[in-house]
Amino acid sequence: MDTSLSSPEQQPVAEVRAASKNYQAVRALIRADFQVRPGEVRALLGKNGAGKSTMIRLLSGAEVPDEGEVLIGGTRLGTEGVDGARRLGVRTVYQELSLVGSMTIAENMFMGRWPRTRFGIDYRLMADETVKALARLDLRLDPAQTVGELSIADQQLVEIARALREEPKLLILDEPTSSLAANEVGRVLDVVAQLSAEAVAVIYVSHRLNEIRRVASTASIMRDGEIVDTRSLADLATSDVVQMMLGDTAAESAPVGHAPQPDNPVLLSVRGLRVEPKVKHVDLELRAGEVVGIAGVLGSGRTEILTALAGVIEPNAGTITIDGQDIAGRGIAVALSKGVGMTPENRKEDGIFPLLGIDENIVISAWSSVSRLGVLSMRRIDRAAESQIRRMSIKSASSHAEIATLSGGNQQKVVIGRWLHADSRVLLLDEPTRGVDVEAKAQIYALVRELAAAGRSIVFVSSEIEELPEVCDRVHILRGGEFVQEVHAPDISSDSLLAAAMAEH
């Protein structure tokens, strides 16, 4: 494998040699070799769990490899952690911003290392340095402005400016555009191009191939903890990338065999849905008994569509019709009463009540069915909880056990069970298999198919595109805020889905 694509006489900025990393039984990285040279913009591609994050963590000093070594500018990185890598010139900008919204741009720029005079913090020096750092990215912002007032794009750029202030030799950007609207993306890409001209090496993690093609010269594709290949992007077709990302697993998955039944009644219909800034125009019809997938990369607006359907957010335009009634922007209670239930993307933060029992986590969506005049019937709670626990084969000693004692997969089943208890006809599942083991995944797929067979309508959203063919009757491809394509079973293949979702134009 030839990893030295740019001028080979240059010393690599960073080099990973035969590095392996295990997390308990999970082999996150297997004898990976990786190098990046000054001025090179290297795209790092791979599906979730391919090992991208582990690679980033090794390079940024957050983790030490079990075997092999990491060299930054020729110096071996030991156990001195992020600070050590930082001294050698590595800066990482993570997808989740690490700015303090209530403090000023200048204070954030120097977070924790505020320059001081004899009389306390030197605000003038900070402001001057901040203006200089921002000017490098062509940003004209007042250093005294608080970060919380800035747009997300500006915050992202301030974060990059902070990383650049100390003249890094290697900048790692982890999905820097996933939270940005299309018109803001260009600004980040311009900055990356400029850095490359200044001989800074950039590692750019993203799923958006058109962005990658605009800024990156080379791409490393990872799969199952290994670097499959590192190639020049010029001679790398999208289909090759997809093939390398998915490997043979795409062929192994058993797609849903039958096509959807177009004569089933429409349960919910969406017309012209617009949710600023990500969702521009979405039409959608959900029929009883079908599983509809939405395929889109991170930040494509998948979650916005689901939260609008569930009544959590008010769309800027469009109608959401159920039983002949428009419920757009009418709130959760109305959506719930019409039979729409959503399991949120962040199960731990938004989905579960960690201190309550499994039983109460299930019946909480509809107390009325287990109570009379507000007084709960313990017998009915037990019966309702037991029936969901059985139906979904949730593994637990007791229905009264705290939900936090369950595994991720079983927690997810409880959250789905909550909406079955509420008798929801339309289930919106946002990343239902995130953080769930393989066996539980298969059980969740089977459960979804079973629920559809019983006449419910299910929207299935997942970042792991290769699971969509296993559960969906049809899949809408979401790109640029619109559904650009629709594929039907049995012709759904993860290759074509991934290629369509990534190829943003």
Add this chain to the structure above:
Amino acid sequence: MDTSLSTTQAPPPAGKKRRLPFALSPQNLNIVGLVLGIIVLSVVLSFTAPNFGTVRNAFSILQAAADVGIIAWAGTLVIVAGEIDISVGPAVAFWSVMLAEMAGPWHLGLPVALIATLVGGGLVGAFAGWLRARFGVPSFVVTLGLWLALRGQAEFMTNALPVPLSDNGFMDFVGGTLPGGFPVSAVVMFVLFALYLFISRRTSFGRSVFAVGGNAKAAMLSGIKVARIRVLVFVGTGLLSAVVGIITAGRLTGGNATAASGLEFDVIAAVVVGGTSLAGGRGSMLGTLLGVFFIAIIGNGLILLGINPFFQNVVSGVVIVGAVLINLVLSRRGSAEPV
């Protein structure tokens, strides 16, 4: 990283610590600890403090416990919901004054005055809850405002002088004792305890309070009307403050703008000593009951021991923080880090 585990104290793996013959959840551990604490305290005081072990003193402890306890039941739900109400002491004083004013100078008659007091108490609580739920004003700030305003208004109306109530059988009864000396306020306390125990465990409202305090976002996404729950918990403290205001007026045969000074902190201390988390989501009525008695017994013992009244507060402060500290240390054993 795994915050859900560290905050729920999942049963520690076997063999990590000395095994007890029976399993104790942190909640039960706290309750067992408090019962032991109360027993030890009582035994020590019965040997050291004169008259501690008498029936009369037991009634006097019950009476002191009642003022704190009645409000602490509602206060537990407020704190479980992740909120705080520090306005209850001034609210008690204010409603004792209002009752005396309405029944006396305003000539509304006692029955109307009593109903108006209860309704008014609930409405003030609803107002505080509405400011919290509708506008997101922190409940500490809302009730700090009420703390100042209610006491101030009561003192302004009365020049901080007592407002006498004319002789009345009902008010004497409420402020007095049953034949034999058992305080009526303690009866009210136990009845309301049973009611709140039921509400907290067996009603959809009570369980929704725990859900909102444990994870407000998830509660909202599950269709729970979070704003309504928040308003209702404050209606509870407002209403029960008015109840204690009526009892206080009965005991003092009149309203007094300076009554119930510092009651809010006794209530919060009792709830917290009882194992309820100020972060919300976790707590129990039984724990609060024990917390109320723990604090009432300490207060009583310090008086009987003849400790300097100024120094009594020092002892109370140390004991309260110590009790919570022990509780936390015990319940966090085996979990990675304090959150």
